[in-house]
Amino acid sequence: xxxxxxxxxxxxxxxxxxxxxxxxxxxxxxxxxxxxxxxxxxxxxxxxxxxxxxxxxxxxxxxxxxxxxxxxxxxxxxxxxxxxxxxxxxxxxxxxxxxxxxxxxxxxxxxxxxxxxxxxxxxxxxxxxxxxxxxxxxxxxxxxxxxxxxxxxxxxxxxxxxxxxxxxxxxxxxxxxxxxxxxxxxxxxxxxxxxxxxxxxxxxxxxxxxxxxxxxxxxxxxxxxxxxxxxxxxxxxxxxxxxxxxxxxxxxxxxxxxxxxxxxxxxxxxxxxxxxxxxxxxxxxxxxxxxxxxxxxxxxxxxxxxxxxxxxxxxxxxxxxxxxxxxxxxxxxxxxxxxxxxxxxxxxxxxxxxxxxxxxxxxxxxxxxxxxxxxxxxxxxxxxxxxxxxxxxxxxxxxxxxxxxxxxxxxxxxxxxxxxxxxxxxxxxxxxxxxxxxxxxxxxxxxxxxxxxxxxxxxxxxxxxxxxxxxxxxxxxxxxxxxxxxxxxxxxxxxxxxxxxxxxxxxxxxxxxxxxxxxxxxxxxxxxxxxxxxxxxxxxxxxxxxxxxxxxxxxxxxxxxxxxxxxxxxxxxxxxxxxxxxxxxxxxxxxxxxxxxxxxxxxxxxxxxxxxxxxxxxxxxxxxxxxxxxxxxxxxxxxxxxxxxxxxxxxxxxxxxxxxxxxxxxxxxxxxxxxxxxxxxxxxxxxxxxxxxxxxxxxx
Amino acid sequence: xxxxxxxxxxxxxxxxxxxxxxxxxxxxxxxxxxxxxxxxxxxxxxxxxxxxxxxxxxxxxxxxxxxxxxxxxx
Numbered sequence: 001x002x003x004x005x006x007x008x009x010x011x012x013x014x015x016x017x018x019x020x021x022x023x024x025x026x027x028x029x030x031x032x033x034x035x036x037x038x039x040x041x042x043x044x045x046x047x048x049x050x051x052x053x054x055x056x057x058x059x060x061x062x063x064x065x066x067x068x069x070x071x072x073x074x075x076x077x078x079x080x081x082x083x084x085x086x087x088x089x090x091x092x093x094x095x096x097x098x099x100x101x102x103x104x105x106x107x108x109x110x111x112x113x114x115x116x117x118x119x120x121x122x123x124x125x126x127x128x129x130x131x132x133x134x135x136x137x138x139x140x141x142x143x144x145x146x147x148x149x150x151x152x153x154x155x156x157x158x159x160x161x162x163x164x165x166x167x168x169x170x171x172x173x174x175x176x177x178x179x180x181x182x183x184x185x186x187x188x189x190x191x192x193x194x195x196x197x198x199x200x201x202x203x204x205x206x207x208x209x210x211x212x213x214x215x216x217x218x219x220x221x222x223x224x225x226x227x228x229x230x231x232x233x234x235x236x237x238x239x240x241x242x243x244x245x246x247x248x249x250x251x252x253x254x255x256x257x258x259x260x261x262x263x264x265x266x267x268x269x270x271x272x273x274x275x276x277x278x279x280x281x282x283x284x285x286x287x288x289x290x291x292x293x294x295x296x297x298x299x300x301x302x303x304x305x306x307x308x309x310x311x312x313x314x315x316x317x318x319x320x321x322x323x324x325x326x327x328x329x330x331x332x333x334x335x336x337x338x339x340x341x342x343x344x345x346x347x348x349x350x351x352x353x354x355x356x357x358x359x360x361x362x363x364x365x366x367x368x369x370x371x372x373x374x375x376x377x378x379x380x381x382x383x384x385x386x387x388x389x390x391x392x393x394x395x396x397x398x399x400x401x402x403x404x405x406x407x408x409x410x411x412x413x414x415x416x417x418x419x420x421x422x423x424x425x426x427x428x429x430x431x432x433x434x435x436x437x438x439x440x441x442x443x444x445x446x447x448x449x450x451x452x453x454x455x456x457x458x459x460x461x462x463x464x465x466x467x468x469x470x471x472x473x474x475x476x477x478x479x480x481x482x483x484x485x486x487x488x489x490x491x492x493x494x495x496x497x498x499x500x501x502x503x504x505x506x507x508x509x510x511x512x513x514x515x516x517x518x519x520x521x522x523x524x525x526x527x528x529x530x531x532x533x534x535x536x537x538x539x540x541x542x543x544x545x546x547x548x549x550x551x552x553x554x555x556x557x558x559x560x561x562x563x564x565x566x567x568x569x570x571x572x573x574x575x576x577x578x579x580x581x582x583x584x585x586x587x588x589x590x591x592x593x594x595x596x597x598x599x600x601x602x603x604x605x606x607x608x609x610x611x612x613x614x615x616x617x618x619x620x621x622x623x624x625x626x627x628x629x630x631x632x633x634x635x636x637x638x639x640x641x642x643x644x645x646x647x648x649x650x651x652x653x654x655x656x657x658x659x660x661x662x663x664x665x666x667x668x669x670x671x672x673x674x675x676x677x678x679x680x681x682x683x684x685x686x687x688x689x690x691x692x693x694x695x696x697x698x699x700x
Numbered sequence: 701x702x703x704x705x706x707x708x709x710x711x712x713x714x715x716x717x718x719x720x721x722x723x724x725x726x727x728x729x730x731x732x733x734x735x736x737x738x739x740x741x742x743x744x745x746x747x748x749x750x751x752x753x754x755x756x757x758x759x760x761x762x763x764x765x766x767x768x769x770x771x772x773x774x
Binding site for chain 2: 038087088119121122123124125126251252255256258259262394395396418
């Protein structure tokens with residue numbers, strides 16, 4: 001720890017304070033910046049260290065902006081900064097461009113360079129660039145087991161000796177590797193790895209270095225990869241002119257020297273050279289077959305929804321029981337009528353019904369998390385490559401569309417991985433047509449009420465319809481916006497078996513985020529609807545009913561003449577899942593007197609319900625969906641009396657496609673401006689109305 | 701910069717972005733950015749094809765130059 005930079009570094013300070021935190025008057029803090037090439041596993045590593053839930057996925061470009069998580073490591077509060085993947089510090093894209101500024105914005109930070117062991121020489125070139133920044137550095141070798149599968153063994157100790165900074169090999173189960181990395185961070189130091197630059201370059205760097213932030217900046221200035229620093233312009237221009245006169249191309253000379261050094265480092269750290277075939281390739285021969293692949297894709301989608309229903313239905317029933325018990329308890333309390341009405345109507349029936357569908361979302365998020373992290377979604381994108389090219393989009397444009405199944409907002413952010421603004425706009429405008437998880441509970445409810453035997457088929461069909469409309473929209477926007485044709489296939493990462501803890505943690509984080517972001521609007525909107533239902537006009541109808549009845553004729557051509565159904569569509573413009581709360585209030589809430597229930601009797605009922613839900617879940621898994629297949633509730637019974645099946649289908653299609661939720665509109669506005677946001681509202685509402693009308697008219 | 705060197709070495713003979721991506725095991729999107737950067741600096745160029753001449757070309761049955769753009773070291 002002789003280097004003053006290391007001593008000033010928080011991580012090192014944390015190491016020195018190990019076991020002595022009690023005598024330190026103030027909490028020590030540190031920052032670790034994780035840098036590496038795309039899809040090397042930086043976010044996953046942070047999640048393993050901090051127990052955080054940063055977005056991860058087995059494809060490049062998962063992280064498109066700087067994110068961070070905070071954890072406590074041996075008495076030190078450490079902020080782990082997750083940077084987008086980059087092959088070099090001088091970026092070539094908007095994501096890569098944030099890496100260097102983020103590193104310079106954290107001058108005290110320890111740099112953790114996550115290196116892909118399967119492409120060691122290439123990644124070590126970035127490592128060498130990082131050493132030239134003159135900052136404390138640790139190298140974490142990731143994907144070591146995949147390298148071993150390819151017949152490449154690594155010697156971290158040899159690499160550490162050659163590089164002069166700690167090198168740690170991370171096992172695929174990163175939780176164990178996190179401890180090794182923390183140990184290595186305590187030994188972090190700067191290094192000056194000798195790279196044999198041509199003499200004229202070395203001389204120029206020596207003269208330029210005092211005028212810029214680091215040796216790397218001097219080299220990048222010579223290669224014209226960064227703008228000249230203030231006060232260094234004259235010196236830089238002189239040095240470049242000198243090199244030019246000497247016939248030396250600084251960009252090529254520097255790149256070649258670094259590459260040679262990296263290859264030498266990689267060669268010295270590689271134990272075996274004989275390579276075996278990547279096991280992923282053998283699987284891909286089947287999965288990516290032009291005939292078998294698309295069939296497997298559709299079957300996989302249907303299986304995903306089938307499992308979602310089979311596993312979550314018992315828990316929806318359990319939440320329904322919780323509502324009944326809570327309503328019984330409220331009825332047993334000596335409360336004023338208005339308060340009791342609010343509790344049982346707005347909270348228990350309105351908000352509770354929305355919450356009861358959280359198991360559906362959780363199961364869907366578990367399945368999506370598995371598909372993302374196992375590398376299967378990347379295969380989906382690859383299979384869709386031909387389709388994407390047919391509409392003039394690069395293959396990876398399918399990824400935001402697949403992500404939309406979870407939530408449209410991060411999907412809009414993910415469009416940033418597309419090169420052309422026209423492509424980003426087309427995809428972003430098409431995304432609201434794809435069903436997000438907020439719409440799923442409404443579909444589950446309606447399908448259970450009207451087509452219980454074919455619920456999974458109907459919901460799968462709605463998702464496919466969303467994709468078809470999105471693709472057609474992208475094609476239409478291509479003609480309208482006259483964007484040039486793009487290309488660029490989706491790359492195929494190796495298959496990885498994601499740890500169950502990671503998948504469950506991500507699913508829990510997404511479910512919690514859904515509840516946190518949607519909880520406020522749901523409570524607010526449902527409370528407002530309850531209030532409007534309580535305000536009675538001279539005609540005897542409530543204010544909410546009067547407004548909904550006024551709008552009802554507009555929806556009559558769609559088979560949606562019932563004011564309660566129209567009423568559900570109004571607040572659902574804020575957040576789609578609110579439609580359930582609204583229908584629960586207007587169809588059920590406060591309508592029937594609930595029998596009072598004793599506290600112990602209620603607990604007993606809940607205990608029995610819990611055991612039954614657990615049993616039914618196991619049965620459904622063991623029996624492959626043999627558990628409960630329908631959502632049985634008062635609401636579904638009353639819904640089926642208020643609409644025809646054709647009307648219910650039109651309702652679901654309209655809800656699928658009409659005006660995007662507030663969060664999506666905000667994301668669109670942020671990315672593309674108010675004009676395109678307004679266009680999206682108009683476009684989506686128009687196609688929703690037309691298609692819903694068509695479905696109602698054509699439904700047998 | 702590692703990518704620059706590898707791309708320049710590969711482009712000693714003409715190649716499409718897809719071919720480069722497979723050989724280097726790098727996503728096409730990153731290769732396109734790298735190629736754009738190298739093109740701006742004058743190190744690589746697109747291999748121009750004259751579509752009007754294809755009808756007379758003896759190699760038209762085997763050539764896929766119209767299907768995907770090829771790149772070459774300048």
